Amino acid sequence: MERNKKAVVLLGLIEELRDNLSWCGETHIQKATYFLQEMMQVPLGFDFILYKHGPFSFDLADEITAMRADNLLKLQPQPYPYGPSILPGEASKSLMKRFPKTLKKYSHHTALVAEKLGGKKVNELERLATALYVTFENKSSGDVQRAQRIHDLKPHVSIDEALEATKTVDQFTEDSRNIIAA
């Protein structure tokens, strides 16, 4: 996907996340984009690896910074002691206006991701994104195997928490089918 269109999809996602009361910190955007690309099959082309807080894309971190340079995104300070939110910047509206078809094409995808993840905290997002990563790693694995794998990768996530995360991800996958097929 070319850069402007990619930026428009990310801006659309961030607006949806805000509507769903997300804090929109960098981790929130990273994890929501991971779901958008890998589960909802929006071809953003970011390379995700298993890193801090679960799957993480250095390309996406670079892209967010580049969008800040171009006034498409901005940092919005949050009350002490929290880090800032990343919100649409001054130049975002005109770019979104220029790409109405792209926005519309992926609007259901971004809406579903934001609805499912918008209210989650960082540690919940870490669990869910790792559960999706593990699911893609071995699609034939059952709940218990996947929960064990999550626990192995992230020892601070208990088996029970990991099991719950795999179930949530499976439900999310189920809910996404119609949108992907449309």
Added chain:
Amino acid sequence: MAKHFHEIRDPIHVFIRLDSDERKVLDSRPFQRLRYIHQLGLTYLIYPGATHRRFEHSLGVMELAGKVYDIVTEPDNIAHESVRKIVPKHKEYEYRYWRRVLRMAALCHDLGHLPFSHGAEDLFPEAWDHERLTIEIVMSDELKPIWKEIKIQAEDVAKIAVGPKKYKDAAFDDWQAILSEIIVGDAFGVDRMDYLLRDSHHAGVAYGRFDHYRLIDTLRILPREETDSVEPVLGVEEGGLHSAEALLMARYFMYTQLYFHPVRRIYDIHLKDFLKSWLPNEVFPTTVEDHLRTTDNEVTASILETAGNAGTAGYKSAQSIMSRKHFRRIYQRNPEDILKNPEAAIAIFNAACDQFSAENVRADRYRQKGGSPDFPVYTTDERIISSLAISEVLTRLPVIATDYVFVSPEIRGEAEKWLEQNREAIIEPKEGE
């Protein structure tokens, strides 16, 4: 009696001390090659003092990496129980092993650099970069016997040297992620600390200086508690926050004043144009042997020769470099144009190519890499908070970005007039899909 420790004089760190095992790597062919790779490419054509090499920078990174390791693993400096679990204890073998790996990784982190460092980076074949070549060299037969002799796993050195961003096939545990962050980390990597101090010193500009003694003394491994996560990262004690701010401001000023000096950037482009004609298939070979055989010296000799032979391939680029007939800047990004069209420079470049032909026009574009300067700060009342919640300086620090359009010196006047007359129409954004 044979010496087990060696000292090397250094203009930045005064003395760099290394042991006999590290000396073996220092004496190896891949490391000695770095004596002939300029740290800042052709920057010495603008800043005559900037003739320093990757060799001394790599030694400096090793020196700083060892210091940071000693500080962050000091039991009194570990405030959080979750961090204590991942840091090896002082008397354990693991503690000594990883300290050696970290210093070796720091020493080796730039082995894959092409001639003239970043200047030629675009001329790697697809899917290659200097970090991938660094991994290849560390794992190669050139260095394998040394790792075997000193009982260090080559893969550990390679992983820590380039970090998870560039070593995608490897899994990093929390401890390894921290160690690689010490070298290549976005906020406090010692690679950055050394190059800012060293480049500033040699170029003769003050912008890159900051209080690295204070900063290193206050570095800590901290969990990101404010985000409800226990993932440990490199952070700082509140007392070191101003030196962290100074580092990040130094980076901003060095990029805007030195690294993105427009003449420096166009020399890089002329160098790339020359190298395309010099290299078979217009890309650098990626075998370790070919890489080790090529330094700035061979390229410089060829530029000199070509510049004296009109009609040879690469003549125009060689002349642009040797006779200082470099292309001239006609456009650079500015806030007003960016608001109208973030791709204004690309639009101007394309229009200029149509107007004056592509061979007379060049463009340069860069956007800062990495995330926002958000790292944990350990406050005097023993809380862990985001740096961006406590530092107004960091929240207001601009993102480094540059866009230039250059034209051949012969058409500069004409091109400037043309741009003045057509600029608004060119940058008017077109409707997308």
